[in-house]
Amino acid sequence: MNIGEAARASGVSAKMIRYYESIGLIPRPARTQAGYRVYSANDVHRLVFIRRARDLGFSVERIAELIALWSDRDRASADVKRIALEQVEILERKAREIEAMAATLRHLAKSCHGDDRPDCPILEGLASGPPTGTADHGSHRFGAGLRPPKKGTMRADRRA
């Protein structure tokens, strides 16, 4: 199975498969004489695992932890559960944060006429500055476990 087939089978683009290899998330596969990468069903399985975890907002770093646990027959399920629940917390915190942004903005928008007149409280609200809030409550960032979802127009290594 070459990289294109593995990509189609797993839903991970060929580009990303090579990238995951380069960062050590997946082992370097065997090569054909011509240098083509060769993947097994097991490798594809692992790629599916990775894609699924990415879809759930796990960072690559986090996924590396999960894979280590996955490959370890003696791991305690408690470890996995802990990581998963930590991720749940990260996600929920993030969702709440974004909702707070939306609420603030909706509030501003509500007091705006929305007609032809140029006076608009939204702009004034933006201009006058916040209670110096939002920037301090988070020592977490998107990168720490959250990932932009796929663009949608990308499903594996689609040809053409």
Place this chain on the structure above:
Amino acid sequence: MNIGEAARASGVSAKMIRYYESIGLIPRPARTQAGYRVYSANDVHRLVFIRRARDLGFSVERIAELIALWSDRDRASADVKRIALEQVEILERKAREIEAMAATLRHLAKSCHGDDRPDCPILEGLASGPPTGTADHGSHRFGAGLRPPKKGTMRADRRA
């Protein structure tokens, strides 16, 4: 007022002020003979506006639109309101998406014993792959209007 003072006054780091200048979000300021950038209270006002909008999850691109409206005395408040409400929608969609991830993950975690035994449905859930879902429902990405919140340890150009 030099860039450091402007940074402290606006809450935008000196680095970012220069970056905003480089991408044309703010005009190139006057310079002293020595080449130092000089800012006015008005410039700081604009920077506060920008910071506030960033805190509300607007992308820089979006902010450029807002600034154009802000600077335009004849703009209709409807335009501003439209942009704001679009942003609200983006944020809420994103929040819902993240919540869905969290829910899925919480669901997986719930069926995990969390004890010393190595069998863990979370890993199996990840490995068996999703209903090929999540990747298609979004032609939007984080970049399109959503931004990681500040790291927290960064407030303007703090010295030391």
Place this chain on the structure above:
DNA sequence: CTGGGTCTTCCAATGATGGGAAGGTCAAGC
């Protein structure tokens, strides 16, 4: 044997931000 699709590697860009080096400048204290 040729053409089109596939593979390889490498390089670059994205967006917003931070880090740091190397060098010039300013203001205060001695």
Place this chain on the structure above:
DNA sequence: GCTTGACCTTCCCATCATTGGAAGACCCAG
């Protein structure tokens, strides 16, 4: 005046996950 330290300048690099593209090698079917 001179030193010191805080500030400024530009420039390059890193992040994170992902995509794009170029240039060249390869493989299979016709």
